[in-house]
Amino acid sequence: MKKKKIISFVIVILVISVLTVLLQKLLMPKYMTQIVEGALTKEYYYEKNKDHDVIFIGDCEVYENFSPITLWEEYGITSYIRGGAQQLVWHSYYLLEDTLKYEKPDVVVFSVLAMMYNEPQREAYNRMNIDGMPLSLTKLRMAKASMMPEEDLITYAFPLLRFHSRWKELSGEDFRYWFKRDQISHNGYLMRVDVKPVGRLPSPRLLDDYMFGDKAYEYLDKITELCKKNGIELVLIKAPSLYPHWYEEWDQQMVDYAEKNGLLYINMLDDLDEIGLDFEKDTYDAGLHLNLSGAEKASKYFGRILQSRFNIPDKRNDEKLKAIWQEKADYYYKMEQEQYEELEKYGYLLKFNMKRNEENNIKP
Amino acid sequence: MEELLRILEELHPEIDFNTHEHLIDDKILDSFDIVTLIAEINDEFDVSIPAHEIVPENFNSAKALYSLIERLKDED
Amino acid sequence: MLFTSYSFILFLCVLISLYYLIPKRLQWKLLLLGSFVFYFFSGWSNLLYILATIVSTYFIGLKIDELNRKQADYLKENKEKLTKEEKKLYKEKIKAKQWSWLLACLFFNLGILAVVKYTNFAIANINSVLSIFRMTELSFVNIILPMGISFYTFKTMGYIIDVYRGKYEPERNIGKLALFVSFFPQLVQGPISRYDDLAQTLYQEHSFEPKTFSFGFQRVLWGYFKKLVIADRIVAAVLTITRNPEKYDGIYVLVGMVFYAIQLYADFTGGIDITIGVSQMLGIEVKENFIRPYFSKSIEEYWRRWHITMGTWFRDYIFYPLSVCKPMLNLSRFSRNHFGDKIGKRIPVYTATLVVWFTTGIWHGSSWNFIVWGLLNGIIILISQELQPLYEKFHQKVKIGDTFGFRLFRIGRTFLLMSSLRILDCYRDVGISFKMFFSMFAKPDLKPLIDGSLLKLGLDMADYIVLIAGVILLVSFSLIQRKGSVREMLSAKPAVLRYSIYIVLFFTVLVFGAYGIGFDSNQFIYNQF
Numbered sequence: 001m002k003k004k005k006i007i008s009f010v011i012v013i014l015v016i017s018v019l020t021v022l023l024q025k026l027l028m029p030k031y032m033t034q035i036v037e038g039a040l041t042k043e044y045y046y047e048k049n050k051d052h053d054v055i056f057i058g059d060c061e062v063y064e065n066f067s068p069i070t071l072w073e074e075y076g077i078t079s080y081i082r083g084g085a086q087q088l089v090w091h092s093y094y095l096l097e098d099t100l101k102y103e104k105p106d107v108v109v110f111s112v113l114a115m116m117y118n119e120p121q122r123e124a125y126n127r128m129n130i131d132g133m134p135l136s137l138t139k140l141r142m143a144k145a146s147m148m149p150e151e152d153l154i155t156y157a158f159p160l161l162r163f164h165s166r167w168k169e170l171s172g173e174d175f176r177y178w179f180k181r182d183q184i185s186h187n188g189y190l191m192r193v194d195v196k197p198v199g200r201l202p203s204p205r206l207l208d209d210y211m212f213g214d215k216a217y218e219y220l221d222k223i224t225e226l227c228k229k230n231g232i233e234l235v236l237i238k239a240p241s242l243y244p245h246w247y248e249e250w251d252q253q254m255v256d257y258a259e260k261n262g263l264l265y266i267n268m269l270d271d272l273d274e275i276g277l278d279f280e281k282d283t284y285d286a287g288l289h290l291n292l293s294g295a296e297k298a299s300k301y302f303g304r305i306l307q308s309r310f311n312i313p314d315k316r317n318d319e320k321l322k323a324i325w326q327e328k329a330d331y332y333y334k335m336e337q338e339q340y341e342e343l344e345k346y347g348y349l350l351k352f353n354m355k356r357n358e359e360n361n362i363k364p
Numbered sequence: 365m366e367e368l369l370r371i372l373e374e375l376h377p378e379i380d381f382n383t384h385e386h387l388i389d390d391k392i393l394d395s396f397d398i399v400t401l402i403a404e405i406n407d408e409f410d411v412s413i414p415a416h417e418i419v420p421e422n423f424n425s426a427k428a429l430y431s432l433i434e435r436l437k438d439e440d
Numbered sequence: 441m442l443f444t445s446y447s448f449i450l451f452l453c454v455l456i457s458l459y460y461l462i463p464k465r466l467q468w469k470l471l472l473l474g475s476f477v478f479y480f481f482s483g484w485s486n487l488l489y490i491l492a493t494i495v496s497t498y499f500i501g502l503k504i505d506e507l508n509r510k511q512a513d514y515l516k517e518n519k520e521k522l523t524k525e526e527k528k529l530y531k532e533k534i535k536a537k538q539w540s541w542l543l544a545c546l547f548f549n550l551g552i553l554a555v556v557k558y559t560n561f562a563i564a565n566i567n568s569v570l571s572i573f574r575m576t577e578l579s580f581v582n583i584i585l586p587m588g589i590s591f592y593t594f595k596t597m598g599y600i601i602d603v604y605r606g607k608y609e610p611e612r613n614i615g616k617l618a619l620f621v622s623f624f625p626q627l628v629q630g631p632i633s634r635y636d637d638l639a640q641t642l643y644q645e646h647s648f649e650p651k652t653f654s655f656g657f658q659r660v661l662w663g664y665f666k667k668l669v670i671a672d673r674i675v676a677a678v679l680t681i682t683r684n685p686e687k688y689d690g691i692y693v694l695v696g697m698v699f700y701a702i703q704l705y706a707d708f709t710g711g712i713d714i715t716i717g718v719s720q721m722l723g724i725e726v727k728e729n730f731i732r733p734y735f736s737k738s739i740e741e742y743w744r745r746w747h748i749t750m751g752t753w754f755r756d757y758i759f760y761p762l763s764v765c766k767p768m769l770n771l772s773r774f775s776r777n778h779f780g781d782k783i784g785k786r787i788p789v790y791t792a793t794l795v796v797w798f799t800t801g802i803w804h805g806s807s808w809n810f811i812v813w814g815l816l817n818g819i820i821i822l823i824s825q826e827l828q829p830l831y832e833k834f835h836q837k838v839k840i841g842d843t844f845g846f847r848l849f850r851i852g853r854t855f856l857l858m859s860s861l862r863i864l865d866c867y868r869d870v871g872i873s874f875k876m877f878f879s880m881f882a883k884p885d886l887k888p889l890i891d892g893s894l895l896k897l898g899l900d901m902a903d904y905i906v907l908i909a910g911v912i913l914l915v916s917f918s919l920i921q922r923k924g925s926v927r928e929m930l931s932a933k934p935a936v937l938r939y940s941i942y943i944v945l946f947f948t949v950l951v952f953g954a955y956g957i958g959f960d961s962n963q964f965i966y967n968q969f
Contacts, residue, residue, distance in 0.1 A: 005650070012939050019947060027951075123957060150957060154446045161446075164951045168902045394740075395755055396789050396825060399763040403788060406769050415761035416605035 024160040027167065028131065030177040034354045036184045037063065037085040041095070041132030043185055044082055049324050050102045053312050054079035056188065057092040057223075058111025061239035064289035068187035069332045070299035072325050075307045076314030081188025084129035086121060089114050089219040091129045094142030096223060098133055100230060107233045107310050110223060112254050112265075113244065118213020123148050131159055145219075186332045191292055193339040194349055198279040198287040201242055210249035224261050233264075233310055240268040240277055240298055242287035264309065268298065275301040292336060365430050371404045372426055381426040388420040398423060411436045441481040443628065443714050444668060444955060451478065456721060464645035471619055471642070471722070478624040479587070486586040489556070493549050494618045497596045500545040501603045501610030501617075504538045508606070542604040546597060553593045556583050561806035588627040590803060594753055596621050599635040601757055608636055616643055625715040629708070631729040631749035638726065646723030655927050656720030661945055663713030668953030670910045671707035674699050676898030682866040685876055690883030693876045695894070697859040700866055702911060705734065708747075732918045737850040740821050742858055750803075754796045763792035793818045804865075809873060813864040820857070906952050 031038030040063060044050075054077060056062040063083030071077040082095045092110060099105075120126060126146045133139045135157060143156035155162035166174075184190070227234040236258055238246055251267055258265035268275065275297050279287055282294030290298060306312055315321050342349055350357055372381045375397050379387075387393045393401070402413045411433050422432045441448045455474045459467055479486055511534045515527060522530070560580050567577040599620070603610045611617040620639055681688045681696035688696070712729045719726045733746035743751050762768060768788045776784025794815065801814020860877060867873040888894065895901060920926055930938055 008935055008939065012943065015939075015943060016946065019943070020950075023947065023951065152446050152956075155956065160950065162956055164953070164956070167951055168900070395759060399760070399789050399792065400785055402764045403769055403772050403785065407773065412766065412769065413764060414605075415756070415764055416602075416607060418756075418760045418764075 020158075020160060024158070024163075026170070026174055026178055027163045028159055029127075029163065029166070030173055030181070031128070032173055032177050032182055032184065033351050035085070035128075036351065037083075037190060038128040039132070039181060039184050040084055040188060040190070041082075041129055042181065043132070043183065044080065044099070044188065045132070045134060046181070046183070047080065047187070049321075050080075052078045052080045052103060052105050052187075053315075054107045054109060054306060055096070055099055055103075055105040056081040056083060056109045056111070057087070057096050058083055058109075058237075058239075059087040059114050060085065060289055061111045061113050061241050062109070062237075063185070063188055063190050064192070065239040065241065065295050065298050066302065067189045067191075067292070067295045067299045069189070069325075069329055070296045071303045071306075072316075073329065074300055075303040075312070076316035077303055077306060077312050078315060078321065078325070079187065081185075083111075083188055084125075086117075086125040087114060087129050088117050088120065088125075088146065089216045089223070090145040091126075091142065093219045093222050093226070094138055094145070095129070095133070096226060098136065098138045098142075100226070101138075104230060105232060106312060107235060107306060108223075108227055109235045109237050110220075112236050112238050113241075113246070115212045115216045115220065115254070116244070116250065118215045120146050120148050123151060126151070127159075127162070130156055183331070186328060186335075189295065191332070191335055191339065192284040192289070192349065192352070193292045193336060194284045194343055195281055195291060196284055196286050197281070198242060198283060201245075201287060204245035204247065207247070210247055210253075212250070212253055220257070224263070234261075235306075236263055236265040237302070238265075238267040238269060239290075240272060240275060240294075241289060242269075242279065242283075266302075266305065268301070271301065292339075365426070367408055368405070368430050368433070369426055371401065371408065375400065385425040388424050393423060401429075405433060409433055409437070441478055443711060444664070444672075447481065452718065459646075459722060460648045464647070467645060468619055468643045469615065471623065472615055475619065475622040475624040475627065479622060479627060482587040483584065485584075489552060489586040489589060490592060490622055492552065493593060493596050494614070494621050496548050497545060497600050497621070498611070498614045498617050500541050501600055502612070503541050504600075504603055505610045507534050507538050507541075510534070538604055542600060545600050549593055549597060553589055556585055556589065558802070558806045559583060588629065591630045591632055592621050592627065594632045594750075594803075595626075595634075598632070598753060598757060602635065611635070611639065619643070623719075625718045626726070629711050629715070630747075631712060631715070631727060632753050633727060633749065638724075641723075641725045644723075649723065651931075652723060653721050656717045656722075658927055658942065659713050659717030659720060661717075661942070661949065663710045663715075663717055664949045664953070665910075665945060666706040666710030666713065666914065668949055668955050670907065670914070671703045671710060672954040673899070673903055674703045674706075674907055676903075677894075678703050678866070680897045685867060685872050689876055689879035690885055691880070691888055693863070693880045695889075696866065697863060700862060701734075701855065701859045702907075704862070704865075706910075706914070732921065734855055735851055735918065735922075736854050737847060738824060739817070739854055739857060740824065742854055743817070743821075750800070754800055758799060759792050759796045762795055763788040768792070790822060793822055797821075808870050809864045809867070812870050812873075813861055816861055816864075820861075 029038060037060070054071070056066060056079065060083065063081050066079075066081060068079040068081065071079050082092075082099055084091060084095070087095070092114065096108060126143070126148070130139060130143050130146065133142070140153065140156060143151075143153055147153065152161070224234055226232075236254055238251070238254070246267070246269060254265050254267070257263070277290070277294055277297055282290055282297065284291040307314075339349055346360075346362065348356060350362060369381055372379075376392060379392055381387075384390075384392070398418060402418075406412050413432065413436065417432060417436075422428055441451060451474070455470070459470055462470060476487065479490060511531065514530065515522070560583070563578045563580055570577050599617075602608060611620065616639070619642055620635055623633075623638070623642060626633060678696055678699045681692050681699070709730050716726045716728070727749065729748050731745040731748070733742055736742035736745050768791065772784055772787050774784075775787050778784075797814040797818030798811060799814070800817070801810040801812070804810045804814070863877050864870065864873045867876055894904070899907070917926060920929070923929075930941065
């Protein structure tokens with residue numbers, strides 16, 4: 001009798017666990033259309049060949065502005081962008097910490113724009129940056145450092161507690177991607193081929209205080225420390241996006257920080273001509289982000305620096321890598337072609353304009 | 365006892381108080397009845413029933429109530 | 441710490457595991473510690489209030505008992521010497537001393553309650569008088585109402601009155617008394633247990649009983665279902681309606697009334713389910729506070745089935761003492777002699793009823809809304825008492841009998857009556873409450889019920905479907921419950937069916953519960969009372 005009780009108890013626990021996992025997978029947002037950047041964090045863990053020369057960490061200024069495929073094709077550098085929508089400095093730190101569990105790159109590139117934020121900004125961005133990571137202490141620490149006052153740590157261990165009320169808005173997408181995801185990035189790069197030239201940029205607002213916050217510095221220190229401990233070269237980079245405005249005072253702080261810690265800091269805004277960026281053609285949203293042609297230009301410029309400065313060997317002759325990257329490149333060019341075709345046919349990219357699709361009655 | 369039965373019957377003519385033993389449990393006497401009852405008992409028997417004696421055991425039957433009155437008289 | 445917070449669930453898991461792991465003689469001490477931890481999380485300054493109540497009641501309880509012993513010893517020693525008169529005199533002297541101690545205890549503790557709860561209400565009233573004379577108004581004070589203070593104060597005062605009455609001896613272990621006062625499942629919203637009901641089961645040693653434990657767990661789950669799936673969902677519409685009276689009058693008031701009845705029921709009984717269920721998981725038995733109140737056929741019956749421990753508290757400690765005290769009996773006799781039998785008889789009952797309902801009202805909240813609400817309850821009960829003979833005559837003439845239809849009519853009537861009174865609970869002042877009540881009759885426009893306006897109250901179609909299903913479940917549960925414990929009935933069913941039901945209930949709460957970001961985390965309605 002007692003044995004029977006224990007067995008039925010175990011069965012109940014099992015059933016509950018399995019159902020919980022199934023429900024959780026169903027109810028969590030999939031980020032396969034519209035805000036695809038939400039899928040970036042998770043996608044890294046699907047990557048079979050986790051061995052890269054360079055890892056990028058940062059916000060949209062890395063995942064929209066640099067193309068690992070270009071770095072490979074031009075310089076034979078293998079790289080992955082661990083970017084995320086409005087990735088804040090502490091997000092970046094913990095993502096790097098987690099990445100180092102899988103591989104040890106030669107160089108880590110950190111995009112410094114996020115230094116402007118000293119506080120968590122929005123819950124949605126926390127979820128996008130954190131949820132994709134497998135459960136670990138690193139993840140919980142990351143959540144703890146990132147949470148808004150109204151958030152609960154336990155919802156990062158059990159995201160079902162956060163997303164349970166999505167039963168109301170379940171769509172075909174949720175069922176289609178219940179157990180699998182499409183690959184939406186190219187080693188972390190989000191491709192956009194459309195163009196929206198820079199118009200008039202809003203003139204930068206005067207700030208009360210140009211000093212970056214303590215928490216931002218604290219985590220930048222931690223990133224520096226972590227890289228030093230693992231013998232990784234850290235590069236600070238300001239990507240060539242025109243907006244948000246990168247203030248002179250901010251730039252100086254980064255110059256000082258790099259000097260103090262013996263790091264390389266590159267402000268690509270200073271070299272726009274050398275990079276060859278044309279903001280009439282190379283951005284898809286009026287200067288916030290580069291489009292494909294812009295990203296490829298930026299990558300060519302930055303790859304040259306990486307190669308000369310850190311002596312990263314050209315691996316294009318490695319047969320195994322060659323095959324892997326050929327496959328990646330094929331997908332890259334296929335997507336590029338598809339996007340151009342879509343652009344020609346509809347005038348915009350379907351995946352990123354679900355509202356317009358609805359209005360125009362198009363089912364992508 | 366006669367006197368007590370008369371008072372009770374005035375309150376609820378339809379009940380046979382000689383035999384009924386669950387006046388409270390069956391919700392025949394409500395709190396209003398009990399207060400009226402205590403006032404009348406106070407008049408007729410010159411006994412005041414204190415609030416803490418208002419428990420079902422003392423009010424469930426005429427017999428129980430009568431013995432309560434007797435006891436309180438003794439204590440005086 | 442709210443019942444619906446993650447920290448409470450975590451707290452519970454830790455506490456219950458420890459409870460059954462440690463030596464049994466330490467169990468009640470762990471509960472005491474747990475209760476203080478629980479209370480600490482609702483604000484450490486709250487602890488000072490509850491400690492003041494515990495300590496004062498403890499020592500006065502002992503003092504009263506000491507006087508009892510002194511009296512017994514004295515009477516024994518001087519058995520021969522004293523005349524009956526002298527003995528009586530001595531007893532009266534001791535009783536008077538005990539009475540002063542009791543009064544001191546009541547004044548101190550009810551005083552705390554009054555100060556924290558009613559200071560601002562008093563100031564507001566004084567100000568409205570001052571403003572008539574154009575005098576400078578007083579400023580409000582900033583006092584946070586300690587969680588559950590109305591509940592534990594009443595619980596403790598019941599204890600000290602019983603000790604004074606000699607119903608039982610005082611608790612000699614201050615830790616045990618502290619546990620009785622602060623027992624965490626009851627802190628937030630009662631029930632107002634009696635010491636003689638609760639104490640023994642609290643201090644006993646409890647071994648793990650799988651059946652009791654799982655029954656407790658099921659009850660907790662059911663409580664969360666009521667609270668999270670129903671109450672916290674429907675509250676959105678209730679607030680939309682009652683916070684915008686200028687926009688939502690007429691038929692909306694009726695909708696708000698019914699929705700609020702559902703919300704209050706689900707919230708309050710759900711909370712009590714969690715309280716009783718958690719206690720049961722600890723092996724502790726807590727008395728019921730509700731017996732399917734919405735099935736009552738009269739308002740007087742309703743108050744015997746809704747928030748029972750509060751009703752009996754008022755009955756035993758205010759209604760009876762007040763209506764049978766000497767001055768009241770004298771007043772009754774006096775008026776019988778001067779105004780006749782009929783009026784004289786009614787004086788004690790009427791006075792005590794109105795006092796009880798005034799206190800009940802103000803206990804629920806420090807505003808005129810609640811006072812008027814309480815008094816109206818009392819008045820309706822008195823009126824229906826007066827009309828009783830008339831009803832009976834009517835029934836003898838028109839033979840309706842006790843048919844199902846008539847019972848249903850009476851239940852519906854009581855439900856609507858009680859819901860109408862609760863309008864006072866919802867709107868910001870008495871004037872608006874009455875205005876809203878009458879607007880139901882002045883604007884009998886039923887269109888909003890069918891033209892989709894109900895979907896603009898903060899609930900969408902999916903919410904309504906969940907609510908309707910939930911309410912159907914609640915009603916059927918109550919209907920089955922009339923024949924006995926539902927959990928007992930279920931335990932006789934095959935295990936697969938039984939477990940499936942629990943698993944479905946668990947996931948229903950998990951998925952359909954209105955909690956987390958996007959839903960306002962609502963405090964229990966009764967929490968601040």
